[in-house]
Amino acid sequence: MHAVVFNGPHDVAVREVAEPRITDPMDALVAVRAAAVCGSDLWTYRGMASVAPGARIGHEFLGQVVDTGSLTDQVRVGDWVVAPFRYSDGQCEYCRAGLTSSCTHGGFWGREVLDAGQGELVRVPFADSTLVRIGDGDEPDESMLADLLTLSDVYPTGTHAVVKAGLDAYSSVVVIGDGAVGLSAVMAARRAGADEVIVLGSAHPDRRQLALTVGADRFISVRGADAVQQVADITHGAMVSHVVECVGTQGSFDTAFGVVRDGGTVSYVGLPHQVSIDPARLFMHNITLTGGMCPARVYMPLLMDEVLAGRSHPGRVFTATLPLDRVGRAYELMDRRESIKCLLTVGA
Ligand SMILES: [Zn+2]
Known part of the structure; x- marks a missing residue:
């Protein structure tokens, strides 16, 4: 079979x-019928992750079950399913507590198991607890693939950020980041009833337009102290009670602490890269820092219902679709920020 190799x-x-x-x-x-390239795959692509050449890559995929082990009974041969970015046993203390991302026996595609999402076939451990059947298991309409594929990672992750931020109706929120997770967080904030959603993003006009389309009220394309000043101007100095950080750099954390008001919450879901945080800075202003790796499997059934009912279209974060054998081009487009997120079609 064919699979993408780093x-x-x-x-x-x-x-x-x-x-x-x-x-x-x-x-x-x-x-696999469709797989995605994630922003975190770019760390590997750029040689900035500790991934050895020869490794498989990709952790967002959906497709059809073609074989099962003797103890698998929730998913059956022929079922169409979505996989989360991490597999989990559904049995351990963490899984039962709703933290599948910490599953004692779980792991990542292409690491704890050989196969990864960007390939034709994947062996899925703990299939019953890992995979989520799409509706009754019938083949989804082609037009649904992009929406469904976001359930592997970015849409649950954006939702997790908003949930952990404690965002509720009539809240104002600043979302830092205009990538697929940031845009997903905008959609999740809208669903949670946010009163005002302000996105801090790049100077890229396409990203600005997409952020506004999926629910942002305002888009700020300057960084650092200038961005903090603009949030101060918009809120008449009040700043915001909820900040969702979807980038993971020192600069984005500094901005997050700059725009959150005293007593507010910063929720982070961008994988932090060499970020240092001074607890005294949080202490003086009673800032709550929360977030972390999303237990995607926990959010998937609810978000799947929402997607299948057509109530949300998170697949809008995909701005390019290519066949698997053009994977090099897909990474190139994302690396150059010419595409927000690429969908790879497999087989068919
Ligand atoms: Zn577990």
Whole structure:
């Protein structure tokens, strides 16, 4: 079978690899129909993650179950399913507490298990608890694939950020980041009934337009102290009670602490890269810092219902669609910020 392999910095390509087989009675094999490239895959692509050449890549995928182990009974051969960005057993203390991202027996695609999302076939451990069936398991309409694929990661992650921020109706929120997670957080904030959503993003006009389309009221394209000043102007100096940080850099954290009002909450879901935080800075202003890696599997069923009912269209974060064998181009488009997020079609 074919799968994407990371060969080294700025080099990903489809290669012939060993076909996976069921090795545990709780496994399933999924024939991938659509996979996504994530912003976090770019860290690998740029050679900034500790990933060795030869590794598989991709953690967002959906497709059809083509084989199952003897103890798998919730998902069946023929079912169409979405996989979260991490697999989990559904049984351990963390899973039962709703923190599947900390599952004792869980792991990441392409790391704890060989197969990853950007390929033709994936062996899925703990298939019953990991995979989420799409509706009754029938093949989804082609037009739904992008919306459904966001359930692997970005839409639950944006939702998690908003939930952890404690955002409720009539709140004002600043979302830092105009990538797929930031845009997902905008949609989630709207769903939560936010009164005003202010996005701090880039100077890229397409991103600004998309942020406004999915629900932002305002878009600020300057950074640092200038962005903080603009938020102060908009809020007449009051700043905001909720900040959702979706970037993960020192600059974005500094901006988050600059725009949150005393007693407010900063929720972060961007994977932090070399960020240092002074607790005294939070202490003096009673700032709550929350967030973290999203337990996507917990959010997926509810968000799946929403997507299948047509109440939300998170697939708008995809701005390019390419076949799997053009994966190199997909990474290039995202690396150059020419596309927010790329969808890879597989098979069919
Ligand atoms: Zn678990």
